Amino acid sequence: MNPYLDIALRSVAVYVFMVVALRLFGKKELSQLNPADIILILLISNAVQNAMVGPDTTLLGGLVAATALLVLNFILKKAMHRFKSVEGLLVDKPQILIHNGKLDFKLLSKLDISNDELKEAIREHGIEHFTEVKLAVFEPDGNISVISGDVRLRETHYKRRKAKKTLVRAQ
Template sequence: MVLLPYLDIICRSVAVYFFMTIALRVFGKKELSQLNTADIILILLISNSVQNAMVGPDTSLWGGLIAALALFIINFVIKKLTHKYKLLGDLLIDKPEILIHNGKLDFKTLSKLDISNDELKEAMREHGLEHFVDVKLCMLEIDGTISVISEDKKHLKQTHYKRKHNHKNLRK
């Protein structure tokens, strides 16, 4: 049967898709909106390492196209299902995190997300704020941006601070 090898490619591709989704969720890659060199290298190496797992011995054009089509379809289906079923969405999609509420920093969340004081202050400055007490709400959004809302309406801006992956403070 001609379709059997392609069914194998589809099953392998779907398995790799779920593995990568779970791995990214477990390892907490919230910073995907801004990748550094190490992240790009990792993505390239992972894509190369899972290629054979998806297509097996079939290195033909059709094998690659079937694998890509299976990935597009499963991604489309997963997006539809996460919108329809809240529990599945909760498992697969990150949630926004509150960093500052009414001028009070959430140190537990900041530590968990590895957000430095300097990074937080940079986001506040981009929103025209200097002091933590001026912040009504500061959140790490699911796309890796930090949103800041102040009590003073004149400081509201439409800018977003993109998190940098390098969290180290370069103090001497």
């Protein structure tokens, strides 16, 4: 077999493995990286490098591996946009954690979101207590979006965002 075809096939296999592994371990792990997460990513990349390029440590071997990964990623993104079933396999749907001040304890437990993590997310949105939350959603990217039941808070956040956009346009 052609050594560069071998590198491309190995790279594709590692890519598919990593997509499946990250899907199984969940999006929460990627939402906000801490030092241990960054170290893990670096070690995984080092661990799979040899699996992709084998004994070939040449520049061309590395470029072939990178090209194979980029092409596969491009194809996967196109397939996700065209076929919703592919997207459903790879990307979770947003999930409602709090609705009108009522927490979904089963879902929080299933997603392994602690009380402290949820409190931190609502505090980041200027809300003090769960009962003040109209909607809290666990997004596909692993972040928690929070909408306040207090109209004044929503207007304040909107005005601040709008003011920033106006400043950017003026410059």
